[in-house]
Amino acid sequence: MKICLKGARIIDPSCQLDQYLDIMVAEGRIAALNVNLPAEGTQLFDLSGKIVVPGFIDLHVHLREPGYTDKETIASGAEAAAAGGVTSLFCMPNTSPPADSAEVVEQIRSEATAAGLVRVFPVGALTRGRLGKEPADFKALYSAGVRAFSDDGSPVEDSGLLYRIFKELSCYDGAVVFSHSEDLSLSRGGVMHEGLISKLLKQPGIPAVAETAAVARDILLAQAAGVRLHLAHISTAASVEWVSWAKEKGLPVTAEVTPHHLFLTDEAVKIDGALAKVNPPLRPETDCRALRRALLDGIIDIIATDHAPHQGSEKELPFRDAPFGITGLETAVPLLLSGLVQKGLLNLSGLIQAFSCRPARLMGLNTGTLRPGAPADLTVLDLEAASFVEPGRFYSKAKHSPFAGWKVCGLPVLTMVGGAVIMKQGVVQNVTGS
Ligand code: NCD
Numbered sequence: 001m002k003i004c005l006k007g008a009r010i011i012d013p014s015c016q017l018d019q020y021l022d023i024m025v026a027e028g029r030i031a032a033l034n035v036n037l038p039a040e041g042t043q044l045f046d047l048s049g050k051i052v053v054p055g056f057i058d059l060h061v062h063l064r065e066p067g068y069t070d071k072e073t074i075a076s077g078a079e080a081a082a083a084g085g086v087t088s089l090f091c092m093p094n095t096s097p098p099a100d101s102a103e104v105v106e107q108i109r110s111e112a113t114a115a116g117l118v119r120v121f122p123v124g125a126l127t128r129g130r131l132g133k134e135p136a137d138f139k140a141l142y143s144a145g146v147r148a149f150s151d152d153g154s155p156v157e158d159s160g161l162l163y164r165i166f167k168e169l170s171c172y173d174g175a176v177v178f179s180h181s182e183d184l185s186l187s188r189g190g191v192m193h194e195g196l197i198s199k200l201l202k203q204p205g206i207p208a209v210a211e212t213a214a215v216a217r218d219i220l221l222a223q224a225a226g227v228r229l230h231l232a233h234i235s236t237a238a239s240v241e242w243v244s245w246a247k248e249k250g251l252p253v254t255a256e257v258t259p260h261h262l263f264l265t266d267e268a269v270k271i272d273g274a275l276a277k278v279n280p281p282l283r284p285e286t287d288c289r290a291l292r293r294a295l296l297d298g299i300i301d302i303i304a305t306d307h308a309p310h311q312g313s314e315k316e317l318p319f320r321d322a323p324f325g326i327t328g329l330e331t332a333v334p335l336l337l338s339g340l341v342q343k344g345l346l347n348l349s350g351l352i353q354a355f356s357c358r359p360a361r362l363m364g365l366n367t368g369t370l371r372p373g374a375p376a377d378l379t380v381l382d383l384e385a386a387s388f389v390e391p392g393r394f395y396s397k398a399k400h401s402p403f404a405g406w407k408v409c410g411l412p413v414l415t416m417v418g419g420a421v422i423m424k425q426g427v428v429q430n431v432t433g434s
Pocket of ligand 1: 180308
């Protein structure tokens, strides 16, 4: 049955659209966008007062499966995405076994199909077993449809190996390296940002240069090899300067920032302890400000969550022993709407570009747009809806967050993937995969 979405404001920067229009969805695609579309014989949604945008696309998610299903499963992660207004996600290969073969990639895909909610794109490992010793089998991964490659969670330390990998991947059309830029010789043993707060808390620090030095190296190697580079989770003002340098040179380099690096500083560690332990670590306000500025200026092109779920019991360990990682799929959109859009720091169009259009363009997806003919992947936003972050209500298995109790204004209230409604009023719908 056709679906008619009526009365909403439609914002789609991919076609410079910001207008009150009806949307007709047929056979999983956007069939028409116009004023006063006839609703007879359709399933009608009255969306007066709401905003329809292309579905959010998250390039950085840890789904933990195979291997760490106590932290998250593909199904629970897909539910969290649906609840958060995310319609497509890229899942990182630091699983057990790691996603370094076509078999593991196929396993992830078939679990995702069984979950039947959001589109899941497995990221292939850069090195065999994510061990940083030899390149992964790119031919097999690419033939299996993988276009993003990363050892996220760890960097490839050996620059000579990374250069060879970059050169090899530059020969694959559409391949993108998602780099985890960290110099382990500078960061090893550290548990939080090295600065005033780490001194106060007497915790070993991770200096900002551990990231910046690696960002510079990765950009220079990518330039020399001619590969497309996407810098994951950048967190320092100095990294922004390197991204800006790369863009001035016209290099095919993009960069992403997470909501937690935009909204939290290392002060959060004092209050939230291990819940605010994440890699790269939360930085001081000067870095946060530089990241927000860079997002506004388009130097940082992309927002991604780095959703990194861990068990509650693991986060209750002493700070030094607790794992790095913050859940993000269910808090990202409300936090971004409240902390950027409602405050006038970024307009809705800028948010949609960074969290939908540009990720789609980078990865060659036919989504991230509401153009007629495109798959009907969209998110409905209610900017008036106020709420509090309640981790106990997350669909993610990781029911904790440093944002717990934060007041948010602006929520995703409906998520649609391929014409199927997968979330309504915060409730994930029972959709069976095909
Ligand atoms: C990530 C995880 O838990 O997989 N954690 C995180 O803090 N971002 C991996 C990582 O990048 O360290």
